[in-house]
Structures are given as structure tokens and as C-alpha cells.
Amino acid sequence: QKEVEQDPGPLSVPEGAIVSLNCTYSNSAFQYFMWYRQYSRKGPELLMYTYSSGNKEDGRFTAQVDKSSKYISLFIRDSQPSDSATYLCAMSAGDDMRFGAGTRLTVKP
Amino acid sequence: GAGVSQSPSNKVTEKGKDVELRCDPISGHTALYWYRQSLGQGLEFLIYFQGNSAPDKSGLPSDRFSAERTGGSVSTLTIQRTQQEDSAVYLCASSSGFSGNTIYFGEGSWLTVV
Numbered sequence: 736q737k738e739v740e741q742d743p744g745p746l747s748v749p750e751g752a753i754v755s756l757n758c759t760y761s762n763s764a765f766q767y768f769m770w771y772r773q774y775s776r777k778g779p780e781l782l783m784y785t786y787s788s789g790n791k792e793d794g795r796f797t798a799q800v801d802k803s804s805k806y807i808s809l810f811i812r813d814s815q816p817s818d819s820a821t822y823l824c825a826m827s828a829g830d831d832m833r834f835g836a837g838t839r840l841t842v843k844p
Numbered sequence: 845g846a847g848v849s850q851s852p853s854n855k856v857t858e859k860g861k862d863v864e865l866r867c868d869p870i871s872g873h874t875a876l877y878w879y880r881q882s883l884g885q886g887l888e889f890l891i892y893f894q895g896n897s898a899p900d901k902s903g904l905p906s907d908r909f910s911a912e913r914t915g916g917s918v919s920t921l922t923i924q925r926t927q928q929e930d931s932a933v934y935l936c937a938s939s940s941g942f943s944g945n946t947i948y949f950g951e952g953s954w955l956t957v958v
Contacts, residue, residue, distance in 0.1 A: 741886075769946060778848075778935055778949035779887075823887065832877070832947060836886035 738762055741824055741835025750844050754811040758824035758835045761805065765826040765833075768800050770809045773821045773837065782822070783809065814842045846870075848950035850936050856956045857926055865921045865953045869938030876919050877937040877947060878911055887935065893919065894941055926957045 741758045748754055756770075766787055771779035783798040785791045785807075791798045797810040807826070811818055819842050824835040849868040857863050869876050878890040889903035893913045904910070908926075913919040923930055933952040939945045 767946075771949075776954070778951045781946050781948065784946055832889075834879075834887040 739824065739826060739833045739835045742838055743836050745839040745841060747841045747843060748814055750814060750816060750842055752814050752842070754809075754814050754818070754840060754842075756809040756811075756822050756824075756838050756840070758807050758826075759805055760807075760826055760833075762826075762828065762833070763802070763805065764828035767827045768798070768807050769825040770796075770798060771823045771825060771834075773823060775820075779823055816842050816844050818842050848936055848938050848948055850934075850950035850953050852953055853951060854954045854956075856958060859928060859957055860925055862922065862924045863926055863955065865923075865934050865936075865955070867919045867921070867936030867938075867950060869917065869919070869936070870948060872940070873938035873948075874916065874941035875939045875945075875947070876913060877939075878919070878921050879935045879937065880905075880932045881935060881952070882932045890921070890934075923955075926955075928957045931955055931957045 739760045768785045770783040772782045773779040785798045785800050788800050788802045795812045799808040821837040821839045823837040825832055848870055851866045874895045876893040879887040880890055881887050891904055891911045892900040908924045911921045933954045935949050935952045937947040937949045939947040
């Protein structure tokens with residue numbers, strides 16, 4: 736079993752849809768949770784950062800962490816074609832960072 | 845610098861040749877990471893440097909891979925006797941080194957072994 740599980744997709748949605756991306760993990764020591772967005776042939780860029788359990792909202796993006804279930808989510812509201820990218824979840828207990836495989840998202844106009 | 849800088853951005857090399865990939869982290873960042881990403885795959889951890897501590901080399905796939913970090917700043921990842929399965933994008937990232945601090949990636953070095 737991988738430490739971090741993420742469905743690689745691909746996921747295709749129409750413009751304006753609500754997108755839900757998820758990861759599960761096994762290491763209960765993880766406290767820091769991140770989502771990165773990676774456009775084609777680019778490096779990953781930090782999208783959202785959350786410490787411990789709870790929700791965090793930034794514009795159209797909402798990150799949720801449920802430590803009791805070892806489950807994190809990223810919601811994208813009113814999705815746009817420019818959101819088409821690969822989304823990677825990441826988590827750490829300190830300096831030791833672990834990544835999911837990434838979910839490839841396509842938002843169709 | 846403003847961001848993590850990697851060079852070369854693209855490299856095509858013949859099987860059996862050695863390659864060097866360079867990473868210049870964000871100024872002041874003490875932690876530096878190398879990851880490998882194969883087509884359609886997630887990020888594979890290779891090596892981690894933190895300040896003057898001994899690097900965590902646990903992710904290096906074979907003894908053909910090595911990395912060094914001179915003066916606590918610039919890092920070089922060296923792949924000796926390259927194989928076709930080494931073809932991937934090699935991503936460097938840096939962070940301030942504090943627990944839980946986020947890491948910032950470069951654009952990657954895209955390596956193709958022919």
C-alpha cells in the first residue's frame with residue numbers, strides 16, 4: 736500500500752462544473768497538507784496549504800482535511816478551461832514530503 | 845534568485861553517456877530536494893539536502909545516480925552511464941527548511957536518453 740493514494744484519472748468535466756479531487760493516506764503523523772498544480776511541461780506550483788484538520792478557502796478553491804479519516808480534498812468551483820492541469824496532493828510530518836500520483840483534469844469549454 | 849532555477853531545461857543524450865543537471869535554489873533556502881517524474885507518473889523522491897547535515901539519499905534508484913550540493917546552495921545531480929529508463933523530468937525544489945514549510949519547484953530538466 737502506498738503512503739499516499741490518489742486516483743490518476745483522467746477526469747474530464749464541462750466548464751462551470753464543481754470538481755472534487757481527493758487523496759487518502761496511511762501515515763497518521765502527517766500534519767501539513769498541500770495541493771500543487773502542474774501544467775504540461777512545467778514544474779508543480781503550490782496551490783493550497785493547510786495545517787492539520789479543517790477547511791481553507793481561496794477564491795474558487797477549497798481544501799479540506801479530515802485527519803480522522805486520513806482523507807483530503809480539493810474542490811474547484813466554477814471550473815475554467817485554464818484549470819486544466821495535473822493536481823498533486825502532498826503531505827508531510829516535517830521535512831519528509833510525500834506526493835500523490837497526481838490527477839489529470841481537463842475542463843472542456 | 846526569484847525562483848528555483850534548473851539547467852539545462854532539455855537534454856538529449858546517448859545511452860551510456862554521463863549527464864549533469866544543475867539546480868540553483870531560492871536564495872536563503874536551506875533545504876533542497878531532487879525528484880524524478882516519468883511520463884504520467886507521480887513524483888519519485890531522489891535525494892534531500894538540509895543545511896550541513898548528511899543528505900538523505902534513500903531515494904536514489906542506483907549507484908549510477910549521485911548528487912552534491914556545494915556551499916549549501918547550488919546542487920548538481922549526476923547520472924552516469926545513462927539508460928533509456930532514466931528518461932524523465934528531473935525536478936528540483938527548495939524550502940526554508942522549517943518543519944512543514946512548503947517547497948517550491950523549478951521548471952525541471954527534461955532528459956531523454958536515446
